[in-house]
Amino acid sequence: MKPGLRSPLAEALLALADDELILAHRDSEWTGHAPILEEDIAFANIALDELGHAALWYRLVADLREEDAERYPDRLVFHRPAGAFRNVRLVEHPKGDWAFTIVRQFLFDSAEQVRLKALAAHPQASLAQTAAKILTEERYHLRHLSAWVTRLAQGTPESKHRMQAALDHLWPLAGQLFQTLPGEAILVDAGAWPASPMLGIEWQAQVTDFLTGCGLTIPARTSPDESGRQIHSAHLEPLLAEMQSVARLEPQGEW
Amino acid sequence: MTPATASFSPEQVWQELGTIPDPEIPVLSLVELGVIGAVEIEGRTVRVALRPTFAGCPALHAMRVAIDDRLRRLGAASVVIDLVLHPPWSTDDLTPEARVKLVAFGLAPPPSPIVRIDEILATPRTCPNCGSNETEVRNEFGPTPCRTIHFCRSCRQPFEGMKPI
Numbered sequence: 081m082k083p084g085l086r087s088p089l090a091e092a093l094l095a096l097a098d099d100e101l102i103l104a105h106r107d108s109e110w111t112g113h114a115p116i117l118e119e120d121i122a123f124a125n126i127a128l129d130e131l132g133h134a135a136l137w138y139r140l141v142a143d144l145r146e147e148d149a150e151r152y153p154d155r156l157v158f159h160r161p162a163g164a165f166r167n168v169r170l171v172e173h174p175k176g177d178w179a180f181t182i183v184r185q186f187l188f189d190s191a192e193q194v195r196l197k198a199l200a201a202h203p204q205a206s207l208a209q210t211a212a213k214i215l216t217e218e219r220y221h222l223r224h225l226s227a228w229v230t231r232l233a234q235g236t237p238e239s240k241h242r243m244q245a246a247l248d249h250l251w252p253l254a255g256q257l258f259q260t261l262p263g264e265a266i267l268v269d270a271g272a273w274p275a276s277p278m279l280g281i282e283w284q285a286q287v288t289d290f291l292t293g294c295g296l297t298i299p300a301r302t303s304p305d306e307s308g309r310q311i312h313s314a315h316l317e318p319l320l321a322e323m324q325s326v327a328r329l330e331p332q333g334e335w
Numbered sequence: 336m337t338p339a340t341a342s343f344s345p346e347q348v349w350q351e352l353g354t355i356p357d358p359e360i361p362v363l364s365l366v367e368l369g370v371i372g373a374v375e376i377e378g379r380t381v382r383v384a385l386r387p388t389f390a391g392c393p394a395l396h397a398m399r400v401a402i403d404d405r406l407r408r409l410g411a412a413s414v415v416i417d418l419v420l421h422p423p424w425s426t427d428d429l430t431p432e433a434r435v436k437l438v439a440f441g442l443a444p445p446p447s448p449i450v451r452i453d454e455i456l457a458t459p460r461t462c463p464n465c466g467s468n469e470t471e472v473r474n475e476f477g478p479t480p481c482r483t484i485h486f487c488r489s490c491r492q493p494f495e496g497m498k499p500i
Contacts, residue, residue: 121484122476129480132391139418209421216423216500217389219452220475 081204085272088263090144091166092273093207094156095261095309096195097137098167101157102316103188104130105323109175126185126221133214140206158327162316166262170253172315179232179242180249186225187254187287193218194283198274226290233294244296251299258283262309341376342410348374348381351409355401358394359479362440365398369428372419379412384419386428389480389500425449426499437497438463443485445499455499462487463494470494 081089107127114120138153145152170188175181196218199211232239258280267273288298327333352374353366365371372384383402387395403414427447429437434444443460459470467489474484475498483496 118474118484121474121478125476125480128391128393129389130391132387132389132480136390136420205421209423213390213420213423216425217480220498223453224475 081272082270085267085270086144088266089207089272090141091263092261092267093137093144094141095166097134097141097156098165099171099188099257100130100134100137102165102167102319103171103185104128104134105319106171106173106175107181107185110181115178122224123181126224129217129221133217136210136214140210143206154327158324159331162312162320163310165312165316165320166309167312167316168253168256168309169311169313170250170256172313172319173253174315176246177242179239180246182225182228182232183243183246183250185221186229187250188257189218189221189225190287190290191254191257191283193222194279194286195274195276198279203272229291230294233291233296240295247291247296248299252302252305255280256305256309259306259308339378341379341381343376345374345376347409348376348383348406351405352383352402355398355405358397358401359481360437360440360442362436363429363433365402367430367433367436369430369433370398370424379410380415381406381411381413382415382417384417386419386422386424388424392480394479424500426497429497441494442482443494443496445497449499452499460485460496462490462492464492465490 104127107123107130110123111120111127114123134157135153138156139149141147141156142149142152170184173180173184176184193215196211196215200208200215202208202211229243233243234240258276260276264273264276268275291298349366349371352371353364355365357363357365357368357370360368368388370386370388372386373382374384375382383406385395385398385402399416402416406414426445427449429444429447437444438461441463443463445455445460446458449455456472456475459468460472461468462470462485465487467487469488470485471488472483473486473493477484477495477498481498481500483498484493485496486493
């Protein structure tokens with residue numbers, strides 16, 4: 081890898097890692113609260129998987145920045161202020177009702193699959209291997225989420241209404257997943273990254289097909305929110321305040 | 336004076352790793368589970384390639400601590416554990432002995448080799464309690480990332496399986 085590409089690559093991967101981390105936290109909020117026991121188990125696992133995927137990306141960021149792969153991820157997660165996070169606003173939103181959680185996770189996991197497939201063909205082995213590893217686990221997420229989307233969209237009038245309401249709310253937010261990532265422009269110019277807007281076209285065609293097939297309506301195009309990943313909603317700070325509270329009590333602590 | 340070269344062979348390292356139990360499925364050793372990719376000895380340093388089952392496996396830390404501790408006791412001056420993702424760990428990497436032990440432990444191993452996940456999941460797992468194939472998947476997620484939950488219609492008992500990956 082050319083030395084000039086290390087820093088932009090670290091920025092792009094940090095964005096992917098932050099997406100996974102914050103979504104994992106939101107998913108974990110269902111633990112003990114999911115509608116049925118089986119889903120409590122399933123969502124605790126999905127949360128753990130996303131956290132594991134975040135950890136893999138953070139390790140690569142550490143390598144690219146020549147930091148300690150064991151300690152640097154913890155510093156990124158527990159000792160960064162909200163303004164330094166690069167996740168999309170989609171994942172910050174509180175978990176909402178079950179339909180909201182299902183639609184968000186479906187949109188996120190299907191988007192992730194499109195990007196991971198492209199990254200699995202990356203010439204840099206560590207990056208391609210990480211994407212390939214995550215893909216093997218993500219198959220289970222998409223199976224699970226696709227089944228839930230179908231079930232709820234074709235269930236009762238109430239479940240369909242909630243699914244449509246969730247989709248109306250989340251669809252514009254999901255568009256941010258395929259806005260150009262931090263660092264991406266330099267990487268794309270060097271032929272070292274799949275352009276997000278191109279992947280977004282593929283993703284949109286896939287999910288539109290699936291969701292309309294389930295009887296849901298894709299919201300009409302609205303003017304997209306073009307503000308970047310450095311801008312966060314009011315929901316991120318309280319989330320981080322809780323997530324980081326223990327580590328910040330004892331910054332030098334070992335456990 | 337400590338000697339500059341190791342007083343133990345790679346075979347002894349593999350043997351030692353073969354006695355470390357998996358933290359969550361203690362009837363299997365790390366070697367039987369298939370998570371040890373390679374072992375190298377450089378002077379008195381041992382490098383171990385560890386392949387995680389699932390990226391978020393909570394047992395990963397316990398595995399690293401156990402490997403470090405055991406190899407130091409064997410005589411290693413330092414132990415380097417590399418997290419290796421290629422080739423990704425698969426339930427196909429379980430040794431034949433591991434499959435037999437899993438059944439005795441009450442955990443049904445998935446068919447092997449794995450080609451298509453949906454076909455594997457649609458194939459009824461053999462109940463580890465009564466041996467019946469009249470079983471169904473109840474949850475593709477279980478008490479650990481690497482397990483699924485099944486139900487046997489013959490003995491009317493739930494059981495766990497290893498998640499095909």
